[in-house]
Amino acid sequence: MARVHKKFRSLVTDSATADAVAAEEHHHHAGPHVVPIWLLAAVLAILLILTVVTVLVTYVDLGPANIFVALGIAVVKSAFVVLYFMHLRWDSPFNSVVMLAALLFIAIFLSFVMIDSAQYRTFVDEAVKVLPK
């Protein structure tokens, strides 16, 4: 039986009421959104299923698409974690801007480094030819 500190009794009488309150959309409680437990459990179930999929898909060889499938599933999993566990779906939109900006700069970072690295491949390959085996 959940105990609520008496400081907050005037607002939340018992957890059953609190759950009912949390399930409604901003009607009876002032303040930020309270995520319902069933939603957290559903997101966990989806994440665990996707983990199983990630491992199982390694038994199927898709050639060059392998890494994209693995990363794609990882991106979907992280979207669920960010939106629901980290509450970003109901947060101030500017927090999402911060998160997306970080991801954007990581994308720019990796893209430019990979492009640069690929450009140097021709030089490396030529140099390797003259090295002793």
Place this chain on the structure above:
Amino acid sequence: MSSITTHAGDAGHGDGHHDHPAHLAHHFDTPEQQYASGKLGMWVFLGTELLMFGGLFCAYAVYRHNHPEVFAYAHTYLDKWWGALNTVILLISSFTMAWGVRAAQLGQRGLLCVLLALTLLGGAGFMVIKSIEYNAKWKHHLFPGRVNMFNAGYAGDAKSDVAHAEASHEGSNAAPHGDHGSGKTDIASPRSESPAEPHATPKADAVAHSSGTDPTIPVADPHATVTGPLNPTFFRDPNAGGSDAAKIVPRSNGPAGVREEAVSDHSGHVSFAELAPRDQVRVNTFFSIYFMMTGLHGVHVLVGMGLILWVLVKGASGIFGPHYYTPVDLVGLYWHLVDLIWIFLFPLLYLIH
């Protein structure tokens, strides 16, 4: 504490300096503003953490793009079942953490403490498995950096000859295995289906005896100034015989975490001999990247555990409720970030094929 009043959350207060909750700092107008500022600051911090790991992911991307065979070979030294178990543990601990934030929001003190304790347990379980994996690697002379059996010129001891290791590594690869089991059972029941001898405890006393018991096998000169493929003693015949008592135990006989891959798993399995010579000397780079990424992540897990413990102690006093649960919320964000990073580390390091 005695100045705490039960204001409704959205009621601003005018001039009364003492007419506000104790947790509201003076440079904020309302608790909501304080909470929103704290949240935003935390997200900016998480952005910097993502960018820090982004640098390591960049190193991974460049090396894997340039030397895919090295990654295809070296990653088989990792046990994906331990990695999958770690993923599951972190996901569940993220769930208990998110629920804990909700419990703090509703002032459910007992439930909050239980959930934070469970999250702490998940973090501890993760670190235990991590240490099992690291130990298994260290037993096989797979340290980060230069102290790695794949590093040309690594003397270690005669028993850590790369050739010997690969001979037994390849030998155990060829032998069929009926029992794969799960990674967890490897601790209790090491299997010994391969023809290699059981492993003797390695001692790092062999610099003077670097030729081992068989003088026909050249060993890399630890004092050589030239390493890598230009070192004439580096390449040796992997089929050369030698003292069988000195062989490294192949992975399937080793402790958990260093595990034989089933023949049916990876048809594209790369063996050490198939690597180009210039790739053979780069295998230790994979381990450097592996240890750096998982090590830094492990440090973050430990820091997260410390923060959760702090919030747990603070929450046990019943201070959190609908008006004030910011520390739980922000620590929760940190823990979810740790989980997020592992969600990417797992497929990139463990599930290469």
